Amino acid sequence: MNAIQVILIVVVAFLAGMEGILDQWQFHQPLVACTLIGLVTGNLGLGVMLGGQLQMIALGWANIGAAVAPDAALAAIASAIILVKGGQGTAGIGTATGVAIPLAVAGLFLTMIVRTISTAIVHIMDAEAKKSNWRMINIWQWIAVALQGLRIAIPAAALLAIPSDTVKNALGSMPTWLSAGMTIGGGMVVAVGYAMVINMMASREVWPFFAIGFAFAAIQNLTLIALGAIGLSLALMYLALESKGGNNGNSGNNSATGDPLGDVIDDY
Amino acid sequence: MADKKISLNKADRFSVMWHSQFLQGSWNYERMQNGGWAYSLIPALRKLYPDKADLSAALQRHLVFFNTHPYLASPIIGVTLALEEDRANGSKIDDTAIQGVKVGMMGPLAGVGDPVFWYTVRPIVGALGASMAINGNILGPILFFVIWNLIRIAFLWYTQEFGYRAGSAITKDMSGGLLQKVTRGASMMGMFVLGALIQRWVSIKFVPIVSKVQIQKGGYIDWNALPSGAAGVKDALTQYNLGNGLALDKFKVTTLQNNLDSLIPGLAGLLLTFLCMWLLKKKVSPIWIIIGIFVVGVVFHLWNIL
Numbered sequence: 129m130n131a132i133q134v135i136l137i138v139v140v141a142f143l144a145g146m147e148g149i150l151d152q153w154q155f156h157q158p159l160v161a162c163t164l165i166g167l168v169t170g171n172l173g174l175g176v177m178l179g180g181q182l183q184m185i186a187l188g189w190a191n192i193g194a195a196v197a198p199d200a201a202l203a204a205i206a207s208a209i210i211l212v213k214g215g216q217g218t219a220g221i222g223t224a225t226g227v228a229i230p231l232a233v234a235g236l237f238l239t240m241i242v243r244t245i246s247t248a249i250v251h252i253m254d255a256e257a258k259k260s261n262w263r264m265i266n267i268w269q270w271i272a273v274a275l276q277g278l279r280i281a282i283p284a285a286a287l288l289a290i291p292s293d294t295v296k297n298a299l300g301s302m303p304t305w306l307s308a309g310m311t312i313g314g315g316m317v318v319a320v321g322y323a324m325v326i327n328m329m330a331s332r333e334v335w336p337f338f339a340i341g342f343a344f345a346a347i348q349n350l351t352l353i354a355l356g357a358i359g360l361s362l363a364l365m366y367l368a369l370e371s372k373g374g375n376n377g378n379s380g381n382n383s384a385t386g387d388p389l390g391d392v393i394d395d396y
Numbered sequence: 397m398a399d400k401k402i403s404l405n406k407a408d409r410f411s412v413m414w415h416s417q418f419l420q421g422s423w424n425y426e427r428m429q430n431g432g433w434a435y436s437l438i439p440a441l442r443k444l445y446p447d448k449a450d451l452s453a454a455l456q457r458h459l460v461f462f463n464t465h466p467y468l469a470s471p472i473i474g475v476t477l478a479l480e481e482d483r484a485n486g487s488k489i490d491d492t493a494i495q496g497v498k499v500g501m502m503g504p505l506a507g508v509g510d511p512v513f514w515y516t517v518r519p520i521v522g523a524l525g526a527s528m529a530i531n532g533n534i535l536g537p538i539l540f541f542v543i544w545n546l547i548r549i550a551f552l553w554y555t556q557e558f559g560y561r562a563g564s565a566i567t568k569d570m571s572g573g574l575l576q577k578v579t580r581g582a583s584m585m586g587m588f589v590l591g592a593l594i595q596r597w598v599s600i601k602f603v604p605i606v607s608k609v610q611i612q613k614g615g616y617i618d619w620n621a622l623p624s625g626a627a628g629v630k631d632a633l634t635q636y637n638l639g640n641g642l643a644l645d646k647f648k649v650t651t652l653q654n655n656l657d658s659l660i661p662g663l664a665g666l667l668l669t670f671l672c673m674w675l676l677k678k679k680v681s682p683i684w685i686i687i688g689i690f691v692v693g694v695v696f697h698l699w700n701i702l
Contacts (some may be wrong), residue, residue, distance in 0.1 A: 138432060144657075146421075148419050149420050149421065149423055150417060150418060150419070150421060150464055150466070152417045152466065152548065153417075153418060153545060154540070154542075154544055154545070157522065157540070159522060159525050159526055159529055159536065159540050159541075160537055160540065163529070163534070163537040172534065173534075175534055176529045176533070176536060176537060177529060177531070177532050177535055177538055178526070179526070179529050179531035179535055179536075180525070180526040180528070180529025180531075181526075181530055183522050183525065183526035183529065183540075184523070184526045184527075184530070184597050186522075187518070187519045187522050187523060187526075187593070188515075188519065190510070190514035190515070190518070197682070198686070200683065207498065220677045226690055227561025229686050229687065229690065230687075231682075232683075233683050236683075241501050242664055243423055243424055243425055244424070244425060246422045246423060246424035246431070247424040247425055247426045249422050249424070249431065250422055250424055250426065250427060250430055250431045250459065253422075253431050253434065253459060254456070254459055256455075257434070257452060257455035257456045257459055258452060258456065259452065260448045260449070260451040260452030260455060262438050262441070262442060262451065262455065264453065265431075265434060265435060265438065266435060266438060268422070268431070269418060269421050269422055269431055269432065269435040270421075272422035272431065273418060273420050273422070276421070305694070305697060305698055306694060308697055309460035309690075309693045309694030309695070309696075309697035309698065309702075310690060310694065311693075312601075312693040312694075312696070312697050312702050313690035313691075313692065313693025313694065314536065314690075315598070315599035315600065315690050315693075316599070316600055316665075316668060316689050316692075316693060316694075317686050317689045317690065317693075318597055318598050318599075319594070319598045319665060319668045319669040319671075319672050319689075320604065320682055320685050320686050320689065321590060321668050322590055322593060322594055322598070322669050322672075323670075323672030323673040323675075323676055324672075324676060324682060325514075325515045325519065325586070325590060326587070326590055326669070326673055327512070327673050327676050327677065328510070328515060329511055329515050329583045329586055329587060329590075330587065331583070333580075333584075334580075334583050334584050334586075334587040335587070337585070337587040337588040338587040338588065338590060338591040339589070339591060340588060340591065341588035341589060341590065341592040341595075342591035342592065342594060342595050342662065342666065343591075343660075344591075344592060345546050345592035345593075345594075345595035345596050345662070346595055346660070346661045346662065351521060352520075352524045352527060352592070353524065355588075355589065355590060356520055356524075356585075357594045358588070359584075359585040359588030359592075360585050360622065362584065362585075362588060363581045363582075363584035363585040363588070364581065366581075366584060367577055367580070367581055389605045390684055395696045
């Protein structure tokens, strides 16, 4: 890996760290982060595949509510770097997925540290506001965002500093039963993200939609876009019929809507 | 009087929208998005309050607690811009009115943003991209990135403009049924897609063999009787007939997975998801569940179950 590649990796990691808190451009989502790491290291295809795999696991991870979601940014960046350095090619994807999980937990603690530091930063902003010094408020906002970027960039740089041979040996010494088992675990662990989302959204009136979606998905000819179109149409039809259905719909309407909306608001 | 009026033009409002992307940048445990909120408004406040004391007061009044969904902050910003503009032009709008609008809107709007963006749009667009990416298709991440950001930027801009035009009148629309409808519609579509995703992507394959039946002669391909070379390959393929003809082996093997699939494909994944939901409701940390699943994967693989 040459110097330019190292710099580019750290830049990608920095972007992912910023986005991990901002949640706007989605550079922290594995699909984007792993692809970019793959791109700058010349392993584009490998990065794309790992990104797809991790994205499936991380679909339900969101910055909300009482349940703390694991950190996708560090998981994606670090496991992509390990995959590239390990040099096992596509065979290493299963292991990289397994390694990503403890990293996601580690990322969680790092973001908690930065969010605590940010408490001090907004107090500085208070003082600057009293002096009506808006430029300094801007600068402190940038510093806070930059700290979140460093949260991922520093661990990435540290990983890069480890010689490739060490990574290769560590991965190579892993018995096949362990890496095969982790690949199997990676296929199942997707369920956790879905379960988190369902727990947030489910109410009595939406379960039939879930059942229909599950049954339809067995038809392999239907692509995800087709399934999305069916789901959207069903929801629109349901709402349209309900508003035409007269007064009967009202009682069911109120009791059912209070549920998901109320739950989410309570978390804030 | 008209020439004295300070108003925010489109460029100012766009600048605010651009800044608002940093809303969560200084997210902190004390007042959450307050720093980002003040940062977002700075381009507007600077123009509205040329006087230093006024600007200082405005900055301080926007550094109080604020927290909502990062995208749904845009309509609130729009309304706040309208209010601040009126105030700068001499209307009697006190601090509590502005705070009231902010606090009144942030709760309900956060309740819309989470199900719509985090639970419906992102899982759908993410799964669409990921399902292509798993096979190494570069279009997967590109589609995800482009579609998501188009939706996002359009949403930030148009809802902020909507809030700015509607002003405080927006609070009346909010209590109406529209927002609830959007939230419920998103939940319905989200649940539909989740059902489909669980069927397609939670992969569990049980390998134990349930039965091994010998197929009678003539029901399977007799490999020894085939001509050699390419003709033999052709013969075998013809006899196999894409799985509709003769069997490949002497034995018909049925795994536990085949049995489960004949009930309903994806049943095991569904049950696993329900188990996870139950554990999460029992307040088990998702991280422990994830680690547990990996351990189960390795152990069951060693026992030849998976």
